[in-house]
Amino acid sequence: MPSSNIPSQTIGAPIPNNTQHAVSVTLPTWEATVGYEEGEEWVVNKMNSGYPRFFIHNDIQQLSKLIESSYARDNEKCFIFPTYNIAKRCRNFLKEKALTLSPPVKANIRILQLSTPPPASVDEESTKIEANIAIVFFPSNLYSLTKQYWQHTGEGISSRLAEYFLSEMKDKLTAEIKSKRSSEVSNGSSNHSQSPRASRSSRSSRSSVSIRNNNLNNKTESATFIEERFGRNLDLRFAKEAKKILLERLSSDFDNDYCDSQNTYLYPSGMAAIFNAHRIVLNISEPNDANKLKSVCFGFPYVDTLNILRKWGAGVHFYGFGDDESLDDLELRLESGERILSLFCEFPSNPLLRTPDIIRIKQLSDKFGFIVVVDDTVGNSSNVNILPYCDIVVSSLTKIFSGDSNVMSGSLSVNKQSKYYEKIKEFMKEDYEDFFWDQDAIYLERNSRDFQNRSKVMNANAEKVIELFKNSKLIDKIYYPSVSSNSSKRHYDLVKRDNGGYGALMSIVFKEQTDAICFFNTVQLSKGPSLGTNFTLVCPYAILAHFQELEEVAKWGVDPNLVRLSIGMEKTDELLKTLKEALDAAEEQHNI
Known part of the structure; x- marks a missing residue:
């Protein structure tokens, strides 16, 4: 390989090089990988990038600090989510899991909503959009627990959404911080009393932040120049069309009798698609079943799939080998009268590339009445046709569908032939939110054309x-x-x-x-x-x-x-x- 094409071997450099929203990071040696896992400063202090569910992007960190400085009470930290409903799910998770700590913690969790204004004119529609975020404030000693929600569910905000919010409201927030500090000094107080807007947040009211900033900062101008230089169009007016094209492109790999664009859904990450597939299972099942019946994780999966099944619902039976003998054991369990809620598997598995007997799994599903969810990220829909043998297919579009390693995304496709189809559609009609950030959709549409x-x-x-x-x-x-x-x-x-x-x-x-x-x-x-x-x-x-x-x-x-x-x-x-x-x-x- 020519030396000019040699990738960066610098610890912490983004992959690809010089990519602001890269989804990978350089760990060039075995020793550096171990050092990262052990929290060694010679590695950790050089990390300028990372996989987004594990490494909080610098733009998200900056926005979080500004929001904490403006609205947090004493000893509070925050995580930012794209919708109020997701923030509520995070709050419920924290309240439930905090009670299981030793000693139990009865946590006060607050949610604040912020939004940027819609474009003020037709001319602004190409660069501005009404963007919304929901901020979860929690006691700082629950940070690691909150990070679990962020990591496992993949429902945190996109780094591009954070970048957009910073471009729109950084000056406003900075001014509020200065005003707040001046007020504290004049009052002779150093405590973090609440501003009027932050006080309203405790009642989960919506706070609309009016910002007018016609001169985007240098970083945004540079990013726009690079995108236009390489032929990419970031005109926000095209976001809806980009999403429509993505849904059609994704569903086109399936026989129309099994799936179409009306039964395909976009998410901001593959894990968000998996998490919401599990939410579908829990919500369309009978309440007693959802609370008592375990799911099955069949085969050794990517780590957070197993975490989701363990931490939401009644738990999981883990068949780590995912082979024919494992399926024999599962069949004996079912024949003995035990019921399960669902079966999740990868096709093939990561990292052992083992392929489960999906046809036999389908037969067991029909006989014993459980939902089958398959993650086809590794095999991908251009190579394998999985949907006829399961109820839901989930996929990480961050991977080969995008290919450029610069955007996070995921999809969920529902089998129209599934006996659970009507229940799934009814739930999705009431519950589904499109929280896939528009700029990410534009990137993904361009990346996935070939x-x-x-x-x-x-x-x-x-x-x-x-x-x-x-x-x-x-x-x-x-x-x-x-x-x-x-x-x-x-x-x-x-x-x-x-x-x-x-x-x-x-x-x-x-x-x-x-x-x-x-x-x-x-x-x-x-x-x-x-x-x-x-x-x-x-x-x-x-x-x-x-x-x-x-x-x-x-x-x-x-x-x-x-x-x-x-x-x-x-x-x-x-x-x-x-x-x-x-x-x-x-x-x-x-x-x-």
Whole structure:
């Protein structure tokens, strides 16, 4: 790979380079990844970016600090959400979980709503929109608990929404802070008494902030210039059309008898789609069932899917292997009379790329009456046709659908043939809110136009990379749908599209950790979290996602020496050369 194309190897740099709203971050060495997980200052202090549900974007941090300075009471912190209903869900979560702490905490949680004004003229409609946020104020000792809600549900505000709010109200908030401090000094008081607007927030009233700022700050002007320079149109008047196109593009992968744009929904993240799928299950079930029946997590999933099933509802049965024997055990459980609420699975799973027997799961669902939710992010809809075998498909559009690693988003598609369809639609009609920020929609629409073609290129590259790894004597195991166990590959092939492939994601396990470390540290590719990027992205997955529970996840086959690769669109020969150089370096040090 030419040196000019070598990705950044600087700790904390965004991936891609110089991308303000990047969804990945550079952790260029094994040691840096461990240091990040252990909270070492030499890593943490350099983090200028990160995966948005784990790392609070700098614009969101800045907006939070301004709001806290203006409206927080003593010892209060805040998190910002895009709607009042989401803020209420967060408040309910905090109140419930705070009572389970030792000692229990009866928390006072407040919600404040703010909005920017609508455009004042037709000319302003291309750059201004009435944007709304809902701020949850909580005692500072509940910060980590509130962060759980933010991380697990994916319902926090977009960094672009925070950027927009700052551009519209930063001066206003700064002026209010100065006024507040002057008032405190004149009153001889240093306590954080409430301004009139903040006092109204305790009654959950809506506070409309009138701002007129015709001169956007330099950062916004620069971002606009870059977008226009590279042919992207950020005209906010096109946001509704962009969302309509996205819904049609997403649903076009499904047979119209199973799904269309009227049964596809956009969310600001893949986890928000998963969380709201679980909310659907809980709300359309009989109250006694929702309160008593557990769900099933089938296969080792991405960590927050399991967290959602554990922390909302009656709990979860975890079948970490997700294989045929696990399905045998589940069937015996059901045959014995136990009922379950739902089954969630990935197709295939991340990071072990195991494919569940979705056809048999569908048969069990029909027989025993539970809802099936499938996350097809890894396989993606261009490769596999999952919807006929489940009730709901969720997907992280942040990944291959976008590809550019600069926007968070997710989708939820409902099977029109599902026996739960009418109940799901009735619930969605009353409950669904479009809180996918308009600017993010415009980015995603542009990014996803060539989704199908990019997927084919990645599939082809991945198959070549697999052949390279097969020939390495350093590697103990390879996880990829086409080389998985015979049963797992068969389950994948039964729903693989005729023109589909096996995806871009793979995991390799080295026999020796020293070889894994040498390979990872040497390979000149982007290194950080996420997957489905147009460029190859590598991470030591077990270390990054499960550092505090390595022994536990090893029981399910997630080895500490596992390196996960999301294969991109580089020229095949150059990509293979880069990977072989890293393998050769590991082999050389292995033989010393």
